[in-house]
Amino acid sequence: xxxxxxxxxxxxxxxxxxxLVLMIFRNxxxxxxxxxxxxxxxxxxxxxxxxxxxxxxYSQMKGVLLSLNVLYIIWAALLLYHVxxxxxxxxxxxxxxxxxxxxxxxxxxxxxxxxASFLQGxxxxxxxxxxxxxxxxxxxxxxVVSVAVPAIGHSWSVTFGSMGASFQALMAVSGLExxxxxxxxATLLGIxxxxxxxxxxxxxxxxxxVKHSLLAILIIGTAMAGTQYILSVSxxxxxxxxxASLAGLCSGLAVAKLKIYNQTPPSQAQPEMGLWWALxxxxxxxxxxxxxxMIPSVKAFLGQVKLxxxxxxxxxxxxxxxxxxxxxxxxxxxxGGALLLYSSIMSYFVYLSKGFYKPxxxxxxxxxxxxxxxxxxxxxxxxxxxxxxxxxxxxxxxLAEGISRVFGSIYPLVAPWIGLLGAFMTGSNTxxxxxFGVLQQETAHLAGLSAALILAAQTTGGALGSMxxxxxxxxxxxxxxxxGKEGPVLKTTLRYGLMITGIIGIITAxxxxxx
Amino acid sequence: MDNxxxxxxxxxxxxxxxxxxxxxxxxxxxxxxxxxxxxxxFLALMIGxxxxxxxxx
Numbered sequence: 001x002x003x004x005x006x007x008x009x010x011x012x013x014x015x016x017x018x019x020l021v022l023m024i025f026r027n028x029x030x031x032x033x034x035x036x037x038x039x040x041x042x043x044x045x046x047x048x049x050x051x052x053x054x055x056x057x058y059s060q061m062k063g064v065l066l067s068l069n070v071l072y073i074i075w076a077a078l079l080l081y082h083v084x085x086x087x088x089x090x091x092x093x094x095x096x097x098x099x100x101x102x103x104x105x106x107x108x109x110x111x112x113x114x115x116a117s118f119l120q121g122x123x124x125x126x127x128x129x130x131x132x133x134x135x136x137x138x139x140x141x142x143x144v145v146s147v148a149v150p151a152i153g154h155s156w157s158v159t160f161g162s163m164g165a166s167f168q169a170l171m172a173v174s175g176l177e178x179x180x181x182x183x184x185x186a187t188l189l190g191i192x193x194x195x196x197x198x199x200x201x202x203x204x205x206x207x208x209x210v211k212h213s214l215l216a217i218l219i220i221g222t223a224m225a226g227t228q229y230i231l232s233v234s235x236x237x238x239x240x241x242x243x244a245s246l247a248g249l250c251s252g253l254a255v256a257k258l259k260i261y262n263q264t265p266p267s268q269a270q271p272e273m274g275l276w277w278a279l280x281x282x283x284x285x286x287x288x289x290x291x292x293x294m295i296p297s298v299k300a301f302l303g304q305v306k307l308x309x310x311x312x313x314x315x316x317x318x319x320x321x322x323x324x325x326x327x328x329x330x331x332x333x334x335x336g337g338a339l340l341l342y343s344s345i346m347s348y349f350v351y352l353s354k355g356f357y358k359p360x361x362x363x364x365x366x367x368x369x370x371x372x373x374x375x376x377x378x379x380x381x382x383x384x385x386x387x388x389x390x391x392x393x394x395x396x397x398x399l400a401e402g403i404s405r406v407f408g409s410i411y412p413l414v415a416p417w418i419g420l421l422g423a424f425m426t427g428s429n430t431x432x433x434x435x436f437g438v439l440q441q442e443t444a445h446l447a448g449l450s451a452a453l454i455l456a457a458q459t460t461g462g463a464l465g466s467m468x469x470x471x472x473x474x475x476x477x478x479x480x481x482x483x484g485k486e487g488p489v490l491k492t493t494l495r496y497g498l499m500i501t502g503i504i505g506i507i508t509a510x511x512x513x514x515x
Numbered sequence: 516m517d518n519x520x521x522x523x524x525x526x527x528x529x530x531x532x533x534x535x536x537x538x539x540x541x542x543x544x545x546x547x548x549x550x551x552x553x554x555x556x557f558l559a560l561m562i563g564x565x566x567x568x569x570x571x572x
Contacts, residue, residue: 053551054554057543058546312547370529378532
């Protein structure tokens with residue numbers, strides 16, 4: 001029976017379908033659904049795709065090496081966020097921005113588009129929506145708008161945000177270099193930057209408000225998309241989202257001083273901490289990451305210790321061959337996560353020496369980091385591990401072959417939707433790239449398309465999926481008293497998320513015809 | 516049993532995460548040494564760990 005292609009294809013799809021159904025219709029968390037997907041892939045791979053214990057063993061080791069590369073960044077980013085947030089610096093940055101303009105459109109752009117992206121750059125994992133939504137409510141916006149605006153506004157920065165964890169995942173699963181993947185990824189995400197800005201303003205007050213803010217969107221969008229492109233193609237993709245949002249903050253504060261945006265007086269609220277002190281940790285981060293990436297001697301010094309494992313050739317009982325080779329190496333001291341860790345430690349001691357912490361703050365910081373890091377990590381490890389089982393048993397290749405047979409040359413139109421679906425079901429661009437990255441790469445290969453373009457569409461769709469991911473919407477709603485009433489917010493973000501993804505799909509298809 | 520999981524849920528999930536990250540190293544070592552029994556044993560432990568993750572909080 002399994003010789004019939006469609007039956008094989010449905011079996012190969014079943015682990016992904018399991019995760020989808022459990023998360024969307026049964027409201028399961030990413031970690032539980034990932035574990036369920038792992039069991040389904042284990043059973044299906046053993047019964048129908050010739051998996052054997054040794055094959056599973058090697059695939060799990062490869063899965064853990066990939067996961068560790070991503071988790072290193074995630075945990076260090078969370079630690080840095082809590083080191084900063086515990087001083088009250090995030091709130092101080094929010095108040096500092098608020099003092100620049102009383103114009104509602106500018107407030108929406110600065111908070112919902114730029115500041116939310118800045119938070120994505122330094123933390124991610126729902127933090128932008130959770131932090132910005134209450135700030136917008138405090139400024140007088142309705143709770144639904146307050147959650148929807150940062151959800152839409154920050155999504156362009158997800159791939160290169162969180163110190164590039166999602167991009168790292170894409171590189172890890174595809175085995176391709178940043179120099180190959182970054183240009184198209186940064187281009188499509190750059191286009192999404194403008195679209196997210198436009199729709200964030202549209203949600204608040206329709207086309208009238210978009211028209212009023214168009215100049216600001218053009219200036220700030222160009223600064224952010226341009227900076228993200230330059231940083232990511234020059235090898236500093238870990239700083240792509242963060243650097244772009246910093247450029248956005250600077251240009252946004254300059255735009256706020258323009259006469260057309262300066263008709264209403266700004267807030268007079270005083271932060272408890274100066275803006276420069278609040279941003280100190282991020283200045284430290286810029287210096288450390290720039291040094292670790294750009295100074296060859298520092299890069300060589302930090303890159304001396306690499307954790308790497310050799311894998312033999314693996315053949316499934318059905319004859320599918322995985323070539324022998326090295327698994328994903330972990331650069332222990334020069335990894336993006338390590339650079340973040342150095343920044344976190346240094347920032348902690350700077351803030352401690354200035355007396356910004358309450359007693360026993362270190363315990364709170366570590367507890368909060370563990371509390372937020374464990375569920376995310378469980379989801380990532382279980383999903384990466386089941387994706388590796390699928391990869392080692394030909395299941396992903398069969399899925400890709402089926403899609404390329406059905407869609408053929410119009411596949412680029414579909415590629416971002418697959419990324420969006422992955423993020424919607426797993427609540428994460430990183431997980432989406434892990435689950436669908438290899439599938440998209442294989443499909444691009446079979447359809448004779450540019451893998452760089454298709455993977456760029458995958459990660460852009462995955463980033464945009466952040467605005468419709470129930471997991472993130474739930475976090476935002478809980479901070480503005482909308483817990484249990486998430487429907488209107490999801491309806492709003494879903495509409496614009498689908499629109500932006502559709503536009504990205506059309507652009508991808510057009511580009512694929514040209515190149 | 517349910518009370519135990521409710522009381523120690525977060526700790527159990529943290530331990531499960533550590534197991535999920537460590538167990539594949541044992542699996543790899545066993546597979547490289549050609550020890551079929553050890554591979555099956557660690558695979559069973561991995562399945563047990565995934566069952567813990569599957570458990571509702």
